[in-house]
Amino acid sequence: MSEHPSLTEGFLTHQVTNQAPPLTYDAWATDTVLREAVTREGGGWAEAELAKYGPLVGGELMQLGFVANENKPKFRPFDRYGNRLDEVEFHPAYHRLMELAIAHGVPNFAWRHEDKPGAHVARMALFYLHNQADQGTSCPLTMTYASVPALRRQPELAREWMPRLSSDTYDPRFIPAAHKRGATLGMGMTEKQGGSDVRTNTTRAHQQGSRGPGQPYALVGHKWFFSAPMSDAFLVLAQAEGGLSCFLLPRFTPDGERNAIRIQRLKDKLGDWSNASSEVEFHGATAWMVGEEGRGVSTILEMVALTRQDCMIGSSGQMRQALVQAIHHARHRKAFSKRLIEQPLMMNVLADLALESEAHTVLTARVARAVDASHRDAREAAFGRIATAIGKYWVCKRAPAFINEAQECLGGAGYVEESNLARLYRQAPLNSIWEGSGNIQCLDMLRAVTREPASRDALFAEILAARGGHPALDAEAARLAREFDDLGTLESRSRFIVERLALALQASLLIRAGNPQVSDAFCESRLAGAHGQTFGTLPGHAPFHALIQRAFAE
CATH class of the missing domain: 2.40.110.20 (Butyryl-CoA Dehydrogenase, subunit A; domain 2)
Structure with missing residues (x-):
């Protein structure tokens, strides 16, 4: 045997080390915040159905999302003979994503179980999970879900279409809907x-x-x-x-x-x-x-109200996925002889992201409960009208900066398309634009406050439900009540007001959720000013490890 290295060995340049392993996980079982929020807001009875979707999201659907986004839809305007087609051809991965989503109730769970309180909360969780795997299919899924209240304005059309819209079967064939087992x-x-x-x-x-x-x-x-x-x-x-x-x-x-x-x-x-x-x-x-x-605007606004809710859910889910990727990477990657997650400054960044994600999730779940109860509780309906506008503005606005910070945790690896963070970042601005941009949401908030006293009362009742839970929230609630006194400049100040209302709502919900480590850190950083302009600026005594572990348990 030769004592000289083989020709192949002579060209070896390196071994691949210090890389995070591929992530396959249960997106439901590992999300303590979501599971607690669903139970708290009345959807806990659907846990068995949600538990079925979690492993799919963190496994097959995640891989399908990559494939579907690598193969863009193709427009087929004509056939080879010149006949008009007006068809769009989708990759099989897209159809499989739609098939699994519809089978598990992403667009229809709430309508199939609308006799049970909390059905829209459970459906919120399904959509939150789905958005972590693929965002493109979320568009037809949310429109199908949201179309139902508007369609019901015309009972004879609803009777014809509802069986197809509530079906658990995805039928992608381009044929008349009357011959299909399901429709979008x-x-x-x-x-x-x-x-x-x-x-x-x-x-x-x-x-x-x-x-x-x-x-x-x-x-x-x-x-x-x-x-x-x-x-x-x-x-x-x-x-x-x-x-x-x-x-x-x-x-x-x-x-x-x-x-x-x-x-x-x-x-x-x-x-x-x-x-x-x-x-x-x-x-x-x-x-x-x-x-x-x-009356077309008022009719279709019933659909728009639900699509705006889904913008919140989508952004919350996307931020959750970015957080999972960042924590997973930091737990396996070493720098300067320590795992990234052991580095004090990285701990601050990840804990801050975890805190932000939790606040958005609890607000999103609370809005879903208001949507769920709106047909039987006038106060919940009033709260839902104003909270949807506030939440849609704030949650969606926070997504781009959040996901970019998560990318930075991975460095250059988070900037390439092989990581889903690149796709999440490209997608992040959409929900703040779709179904009414930020200014539209602020104007809707002002309209609710000035024309619907019940909405303003319900909003402040929700904030004040945590009175005494933290001094910073008490001070913020008092200041917010005064913000509406100057009517002359109210519209020009409305973005600032909506931002502070969102933070106060989130603080109130976190306090009442009963975890002081989370709520105290949020109130101190977001309301009391102990926070910088970027993520990773929590005070040094913040419970970094507890927040990270709560976000994505090992």
Whole structure:
């Protein structure tokens, strides 16, 4: 045998060491904060169903998310012969994500169990989990979930569509919905000239027979953002004779022909790449009026209220996933002879992220309880209206900075697409823009405060429910009550007010959750000023180890 190294050995440059192992885990069982919040807000009876989804999220769905985002949807405007198709082709990984999500109730659990208090809380947890694996499929899932209250404004349409929307079967075939075992619904509001100002919409609805709710119309116009264009139907806004109205627009007409929905192009967008967003035109597309003529905004706002809730859930879930990745990396990576998680400054960063994540999760779960109880409790309905706007603004605003800090915990490894942190960071700004940007949420908060005294009363009752729990919260609540005195500058100050209201709500919820280590750290850092402008600036006596361990137990 030769004493000389082999040719292969002579070219070895290094061994791979000091790397975190691949992470496969149970996203439900390892999330103490979520499990406690679901139980506290009334959804604990669904734990068995949630427990089934946790291992899938941390295993198969996580891998499917990577594959689906590596294979962007393809627009097929025509077939080889020149016939109009207007189809979008998705990768099998996307369809598998949708199949598993629908089978486990992500879009329909609340509607299948709406006779049980807490059904929307349990469904919140399912959506929170799903968003950690893939964000693109979350778009059609949330629109399908949120479409139900608006659709129920037209009982005969709801009777036809609800069995498909509440089905646990995903049916991706591009055929008339009447022949399918399950269906998904989308939404189209935005036009080029208006954006959030939907009353400037120019799409026209021409009656095809009788006029009014439930009647067929032909739509002529366009939508500038039309997400998940392969959905089976869409709720859209168009100008009828009596004003802006809501319509149900299916992909196929009753005679089985493709409806006159012309996809112009797919958006080249920041964020996830598994889903498709499109621009469309309507060339006399058949649709049915939903709700009263001229009341389209109020009709579709029932859908928007739930999609805004889902923006909160989505951002909370994405931050949770970023935190998991950061803690996992820090537990295995060494620098300067210590694991990163043993380094005092890294401990501060991770603990601060854990504290932030917990605050967003408890607020999101509380809003879900308000949504759940809104049809039977007027005070919860009033609280939900204002808390959704506050929470949507604050939770979604915090996601980009949070996820970027988690990326920094991994260094360059968190910046490449092989890590899901890169995708999470691209996705992070979406929820603050979608369904009403930050200014719209602030204006909605002002509208609720000034026009609905019950909403303001419910909001402050929720904050003051923890009175005496921490001096910083008591002081903040008193100051917030005074913020509404100067009506002349109220609108220009509304972002600051919404931010402080969100922090006060989170503090109140954390105090009442009963873990003083968490609530004291939050109140001292977020309300009392013992915190810098970036993450990792908790005071030195903060319970770093306890916060990290609580966030993601080893």
